[in-house]
Amino acid sequence: MSPTVWATNTPTALKAYGGALVELARERPEIVCIGADLTGPTETDLFRDTIPERFFNIGMAEANAIGVAAGMARAGEIPFVNTFSVFASRRAFDQIAMQVAYPQANVKIAGFMPGLTTPGGVTHQAIEDLALMRALPNMAVVEPADANQIHAAVHALADHRGPVYMRLKRGEVPVMSSAAGQAFEIGRAYLVREGSDAVIFACGLMVTLAIDAAEELAREGRDVAVVNVSTLKPLERELIIEIAAQTGHVVTAENHSIIGGLGSAVAETLSEAGIRCRYARVGIADTFAEGASAAYLFQKYGLTTQAIVDACRRLGDGAPARAAHRPVTRA
Amino acid sequence: MSPTVWATNTPTALKAYGGALVELARERPEIVCIGADLTGPTETDLFRDTIPERFFNIGMAEANAIGVAAGMARAGEIPFVNTFSVFASRRAFDQIAMQVAYPQANVKIAGFMPGLTTPGGVTHQAIEDLALMRALPNMAVVEPADANQIHAAVHALADHRGPVYMRLKRGEVPVMSSAAGQAFEIGRAYLVREGSDAVIFACGLMVTLAIDAAEELAREGRDVAVVNVSTLKPLERELIIEIAAQTGHVVTAENHSIIGGLGSAVAETLSEAGIRCRYARVGIADTFAEGASAAYLFQKYGLTTQAIVDACRRLGDGAPARAAHRPVTRA
């Protein structure tokens, strides 16, 4: 996978998820691993080979895999279901809604290869999984930004009682250099870079690109904050409202359609809070894509540092809109 | 179905869809009707009985029904697929995404019993179908507000080349008394009541409730506009931006989760346009519901004239926020 889907100066790690899941399962006997014929591609070969008695391959049958996981959760297990984001979300949505979200079954769904990180083409690209999962009551929705967050997230998911959907890149993932933003708590967003002129709310692979963008903007005198919104639901509204109000210029950046995901979550939140600010979305512009390298696709579909920089500049060139509509204090 | 899910002074009609579809099919031989064991409940018994050779019951197999429809569309037919909103959206989402939305297949999906209009309980209540369908590129998403719109919509769907998702109540539906807002064009929103203090953007059954709310607010001196957003996608952005900018107070009202549907669409649009306004959502507050009469559920989950009135009052009591952030003119 080409490194240009994250900031070029970011070091990387391999298979953060697969290792963390085995580590977790060694501690907690109720962890079971459920697959749908994508064991290698979801880094769960390690689990299969070291804890085979708690590894259940359901075959290429995502709907059934979710139902099986829900049944096991009702019986007391903590199932992690592993498949591609696109199949977890599109193919088994009714099953997730009714057997996982509604009963608050303790099922964790790990969806790999979100957005345009896969050369698998339109059928493999989950460009609306955040929209789908966010629309479900009771569902926590997370997207860790680097290997450390992935590791922490695996443990956080198990500690969280109830359903969680996590989307993450497989294989090689970035390791963020700054200490900030590597922790992971469900329900928290992390200010990874301070700034007073604008804020970039980013998730997943877009976080390192956002940091890069902020650095570039700093060189032209714009002081831009970056928030790693690693939990999309429940959203840490207070933090988002506060920083948006302080900066008055908001850009969202996600490896996802601009409809229904982070961009929408932020727009809903700020609109409802009555925050006066300029706002722009960076993301996939409501279009299907094709199969190609992630680097090519990120470039073609505008998931780049440059796109974020441009969005910040565009907002910044508009009329200043710094004053919050009403004062907001952190809860 | 209890009349209290729409304004109490609204007359009603029966099976507007079923009749219109047969009428259309008589004119156009490429119309085919595809069902999934819900012929009566989707008003297509009339089609089955009058044009049996173009009626295909696929049985209780929604995924297959969508695939079959897509194949027929590729061969030149115009399939209308009829099932409950919840099964059309949740159960066959991958199939709709890949076989209908991506290839822009000329398939029309009619989803019945949206939101809380069904006593069928949580498994039958489509509270996030708009979120799902809106997240799909190429998909038009519509929700007619009354029998006249339903009738017009059936024809508009057939005239529109490409995929459309329509959600609508079955059986008894309101017939709006004013002439305004009964037309139906894909991509248009209809100003059904003028007003300068606030605007209610509503869709489907919430439109008559919004009109009622506006009337109640008029009695206390608030001049509230109502827009029937019968197309959620593509949204008539210019109209929405203009009226929001003019009134400065925006309430959205939908028989749907407040996440991902009309409320989100409006928030995205206004945020991006830089419109300064107060904003509130009326809809299902990110929760699953249960089986009961529509009247009971609409009351319990806040889909009422009163809830809309309250939202308008709340906004109105805040600081005035009338000036648009930048001037907007109608396109």
Place this chain on the structure above:
Amino acid sequence: MSGADLTMAASPAAAPARTLERLDAGVEEVRRRADAIRRQVLRTVARVGEGYLLQALGAADIFAALYFSELRLDPANPHDPRRDRCLLCTAHNSVVLYATLAERGYFPAQELESYGQDGSPYEIIGSEQVRGVEGTFGSLGQGLSVAIGFALSARLRETRSRTYAILGDGEMQEGQTWEAAMAAAAYRLDNLCLVVDLNGMQVEGAIDSVLPLGEVAAKWRAFGWAVQEIDGHDVGELLRALAIARDTAGRPSAIVATTIPGHPISFLRGRFEHYAKLSPQQAQDALAELDASASSNASFASTTPSPRKEPA
């Protein structure tokens, strides 16, 4: 609800000490129970005036056989982790499950007076909000998958718990049923027993007029299940089939039980109305028919069943 299950699983110290055995009622008592269930169904539906009545009457013998002979359950402790699980995959047929659960002592039958009313947990299409209901299966075709999850977990935990699922024949049109069928066979889940309620009916009437299923038993056999074809109204056959399933090793069992909607009420039997009206007069007539055909001890309904004591 799953929450309670989780608590149980997390703190085994809290696990109840009560024995948990099959009632093993004989044919006669199961028949009487089936009659009592039918009466309760009729009374419950009559209050609303319509409902999934014909399926309920048709399935009453299956429910009686399961809940009064086969299943290891404790109505006083519906979340006992050692219990057998029984999943009604067609939640729209919940009225027969409610009637059965009331008869079995999960809750007083009077509670069913709120059936179908606004605010009642006894919804027309049932959910797990009702005591004793193991899941929410109004979206059809999902139950068998969840049953597999229970069965896999029981095996993992080495408990005796068996899992039962009652499938609507229309659900065989949903592909998920076959995903589950293949997985259950692949995992050799002999602690899983499926009863297919072959009533020949779906929403629009006769299945054959909608989308014919073709050969049913042959399908389950081809999917690797141990299949028994029985008359779903013959309680003796039902009990035997359940016992054989219990003794079948290495494969999941499917009992294909032919039932007749509305059975045995003369004027309802064999009608294919998916959601049927029931006037007060019809309800009375139906109850009278049951009274007439019932043996003298028709008042069985109120006695509490006592489990046959067997080693745990």
Place this chain on the structure above:
Amino acid sequence: MSGADLTMAASPAAAPARTLERLDAGVEEVRRRADAIRRQVLRTVARVGEGYLLQALGAADIFAALYFSELRLDPANPHDPRRDRCLLCTAHNSVVLYATLAERGYFPAQELESYGQDGSPYEIIGSEQVRGVEGTFGSLGQGLSVAIGFALSARLRETRSRTYAILGDGEMQEGQTWEAAMAAAAYRLDNLCLVVDLNGMQVEGAIDSVLPLGEVAAKWRAFGWAVQEIDGHDVGELLRALAIARDTAGRPSAIVATTIPGHPISFLRGRFEHYAKLSPQQAQDALAELDASASSNASFASTTPSPRKEPA
């Protein structure tokens, strides 16, 4: 793409006048075409260094039989509404379809030099952006449903058009396949012919190590299909089976074709690697093996096939 189809359908005047007949190539020529397809597959995958290579080699005989004998197609007019439809349900195996389409004259083989490159329409997991590809089936288990739609429409329009679908054996784990299977039988779609590519492999290797399918032919029979079990590398059997399917009335046909991944390359044959590496040396060796075993006229690939003239 569907758009073109719609145009065709909307304006019958634009329908082409060219004949549209099966090539009806004999066993020998089909074999040579299969060889040519394999060569193209090897050359194409070699450029990328890896791919769904073993499946492609295994399925080459099936593709040759379909595209060089059975199908009524006009490469010059890929949207001719009268054409037979052929759907590869496992779009990840598109390299064999691309090779076949190039060999059949849909586009120059040189175009495949961009295979798998950024910006190329020849994606690893194929889509309908490529000329001659009838749909986008990278999300597995969906193709057969679309095939039914084609078949129903052909019947409605009373055209001779037949529909063919090539199914991966792993797709039998997806429930949608069985939804489609049941519907095709219920509608007695004898203008539909399915070829199951029984290569015993899925992502993790052997299907039996993932989730065994159990009896395959028995399943399709139980679902009401006319089933033939054949050796998917025996071109004679393939052609015969396709002819029998064409003559089978009242039921859809399933040809269960056992194939061997990597066939016939000695060092690839029988390996269960879902996404296999292919070094330049291996590609050369494989091509040399094909050369050695091929009959003298190995240069067939460049000749244009001429249809046997038959009444339209």
